Amino acid sequence: MRVPRPPTAPPDGAKTATISYRVPFYDTDAMRVVHHARYVHYLELARIEYLDLHDRPYREYVAEGLHFAVTGLEVRYQQAARYDDRLQVTCWLAWLKRVSLAIGYVVRRDGELLATATTEHALVSDDGKLVAIPPARHALLAAALAP
Amino acid sequence: MRVPRPPTAPPDGAKTATISYRVPFYDTDAMRVVHHARYVHYLELARIEYLDLHDRPYREYVAEGLHFAVTGLEVRYQQAARYDDRLQVTCWLAWLKRVSLAIGYVVRRDGELLATATTEHALVSDDGKLVAIPPARHALLAAALAP
Amino acid sequence: MRVPRPPTAPPDGAKTATISYRVPFYDTDAMRVVHHARYVHYLELARIEYLDLHDRPYREYVAEGLHFAVTGLEVRYQQAARYDDRLQVTCWLAWLKRVSLAIGYVVRRDGELLATATTEHALVSDDGKLVAIPPARHALLAAALAP
Amino acid sequence: MRVPRPPTAPPDGAKTATISYRVPFYDTDAMRVVHHARYVHYLELARIEYLDLHDRPYREYVAEGLHFAVTGLEVRYQQAARYDDRLQVTCWLAWLKRVSLAIGYVVRRDGELLATATTEHALVSDDGKLVAIPPARHALLAAALAP
Numbered sequence: 001m002r003v004p005r006p007p008t009a010p011p012d013g014a015k016t017a018t019i020s021y022r023v024p025f026y027d028t029d030a031m032r033v034v035h036h037a038r039y040v041h042y043l044e045l046a047r048i049e050y051l052d053l054h055d056r057p058y059r060e061y062v063a064e065g066l067h068f069a070v071t072g073l074e075v076r077y078q079q080a081a082r083y084d085d086r087l088q089v090t091c092w093l094a095w096l097k098r099v100s101l102a103i104g105y106v107v108r109r110d111g112e113l114l115a116t117a118t119t120e121h122a123l124v125s126d127d128g129k130l131v132a133i134p135p136a137r138h139a140l141l142a143a144a145l146a147p
Numbered sequence: 148m149r150v151p152r153p154p155t156a157p158p159d160g161a162k163t164a165t166i167s168y169r170v171p172f173y174d175t176d177a178m179r180v181v182h183h184a185r186y187v188h189y190l191e192l193a194r195i196e197y198l199d200l201h202d203r204p205y206r207e208y209v210a211e212g213l214h215f216a217v218t219g220l221e222v223r224y225q226q227a228a229r230y231d232d233r234l235q236v237t238c239w240l241a242w243l244k245r246v247s248l249a250i251g252y253v254v255r256r257d258g259e260l261l262a263t264a265t266t267e268h269a270l271v272s273d274d275g276k277l278v279a280i281p282p283a284r285h286a287l288l289a290a291a292l293a294p
Numbered sequence: 295m296r297v298p299r300p301p302t303a304p305p306d307g308a309k310t311a312t313i314s315y316r317v318p319f320y321d322t323d324a325m326r327v328v329h330h331a332r333y334v335h336y337l338e339l340a341r342i343e344y345l346d347l348h349d350r351p352y353r354e355y356v357a358e359g360l361h362f363a364v365t366g367l368e369v370r371y372q373q374a375a376r377y378d379d380r381l382q383v384t385c386w387l388a389w390l391k392r393v394s395l396a397i398g399y400v401v402r403r404d405g406e407l408l409a410t411a412t413t414e415h416a417l418v419s420d421d422g423k424l425v426a427i428p429p430a431r432h433a434l435l436a437a438a439l440a441p
Numbered sequence: 442m443r444v445p446r447p448p449t450a451p452p453d454g455a456k457t458a459t460i461s462y463r464v465p466f467y468d469t470d471a472m473r474v475v476h477h478a479r480y481v482h483y484l485e486l487a488r489i490e491y492l493d494l495h496d497r498p499y500r501e502y503v504a505e506g507l508h509f510a511v512t513g514l515e516v517r518y519q520q521a522a523r524y525d526d527r528l529q530v531t532c533w534l535a536w537l538k539r540v541s542l543a544i545g546y547v548v549r550r551d552g553e554l555l556a557t558a559t560t561e562h563a564l565v566s567d568d569g570k571l572v573a574i575p576p577a578r579h580a581l582l583a584a585a586l587a588p
Binding site for chain 2: 320338339342351352353356378
Binding site: 024025026041044045048057058059062083084 | 465466467482485486489498499500503524525
């Protein structure tokens with residue numbers, strides 16, 4: 001079994017969000033590169049920006065006691081990032097179902113591909129129960145998918 | 148595309164390593180569960196124990212300017228962990244090649260399955276070049292695989 | 295103004311707690327030493343052990359909606375820790391008042407002093423209000439102070 | 442002994458740097474506030490900006506094998522920060538000596554004071570030896586102090 005290679009670009013027509021990130025020293029490790037666990041944070045920053053742009057601020061979910069719990073994570077690392085690198089993380093909605101969705105990500109440094117990733121999420125309430133994505137949210141998210 | 152479901156148990160006969168971990172408050176987030184990125188650290192702790200038991204301490208690789216760089220990561224989250232939970236993380240060598248290998252992981256809480264994971268690694272030198280796993284190391288690692 | 299030098303040993307007769315900690319790779323940074331922010335986690339691990347031994351498990355505070363919020367933090371770094379070092383962190387109650395307390399810490403590696411620290415805490419409820427330390431807890435904590 | 446209260450504003454005439462920071466979910470803990478250790482990262486981000494503005498990019502120190510190792514840290518927490526808060530962190534040079542310096546910090550949320558802090562640093566080489574701050578750097582840093 002091999003960790004699959006997530007797509008290196010969004011599907012045609014999918015709405016995207018991109019954040020810029022300057023690598024702080026605290027993201028590096030003794031190999032003098034960014035520790036692989038830190039990329040999981042970078043994905044989260046891009047995802048928050050995506051919701052801001054194409055759905056609504058994630059804090060509004062939280063305020064209603066709703067969370068997009070992470071149920072799956074997959075990262076394929078191609079090149080190392082280093083201290084003070086300027087990264088660009090682009091993400092898009094890969095698929096959308098009744099209670100769950102997936103986001104695709106590409107991490108680049110000045111155009112060079114560093115990593116690709118996918119996260120899967122299920123909407124849950126504060127007590128951890130699965131919840132259908134509310135219709136108004138589902139409609140906005142569906143409109144951001146590739147046609 | 149879906150994040151695949153890594154195996155929930157080691158293959159028969161594979162050597163394993165298991166660590167215990169008590170969840171500190173700093174691993175939790177405002178959902179009152181362990182943040183998903185923290186599991187990536189748990190995998191690292193189990194992997195280090197595995198090398199201690201079945202190969203050699205990882206610091207001896209580092210002292211020779213060698214690193215098992217992470218090239219792939221995949222986690223499937225099933226149940227949330229919480230503050231002060233006692234976790235058990237078991238891992239095993241899933242496959243082994245000339246310069247790369249993969250480790251499988253299961254995270255449990257008192258027997259309950261919380262997450263499964265796979266990491267893939269390539270051996271690299273301090274300057275990031277791929278290096279064949281030294282024969283003495285390869286032999287020991289091969290002996291830890293499922294027969 | 296200088297960051298003061300916290301005491302390098304507990305006062306005579308104070309009860310203490312000591313944890314062992316093996317430095318994981320994810321605690322290091324590109325200086326090839328432990329990043330200074332990570333010590334704040336080490337203090338937390340020692341503090342939790344202290345409550346286990348001399349008061350009650352911290353999760354019992356949390357279950358009652360109580361938290362020892364950190365109101366002050368002070369660390370004096372003397373020597374760097376490195377990957378795979380085995381550290382010992384010892385802590386003790388430095389002072390105790392009606393709603394607040396302070397803990398002193400020493401971080402050592404095989405007897406060598408690496409850092410000293412102090413944290414100050416106030417007991418707060420889930421909504422952030424100051425709360426008097428409950429009498430049963432205050433009595434146990436007072437008994438752990440230096441006489 | 443009490444953790445002292447660092448100054449809540451830069452001295453008159455000191456050059457300053459200010460960063461904006463939007464609190465990500467991964468900075469929060471199960472008290473639903475920012476974990477106290479994360480502020481240490483915020484200070485680092487502000488310090489890097491300060492060097493960019495008033496000295497030179499920190500990566501140029503690193504490229505020469507020089508590091509401003511943290512030798513002291515002090516934080517006084519006044520109000521909790523929460524998920525998605527927009528923070529402003531301002532810092533300034535508090536004092537400057539031959540091999541060491543200190544930086545003062547204020548963390549605010551829309552003008553409200555959340556925390557104050559001081560870090561102390563010594564310039565060290567890659568092998569951890571103390572190094573005099575190079576004259577060209579010392580001159581620029583001295584010019585950024587309060588007159």
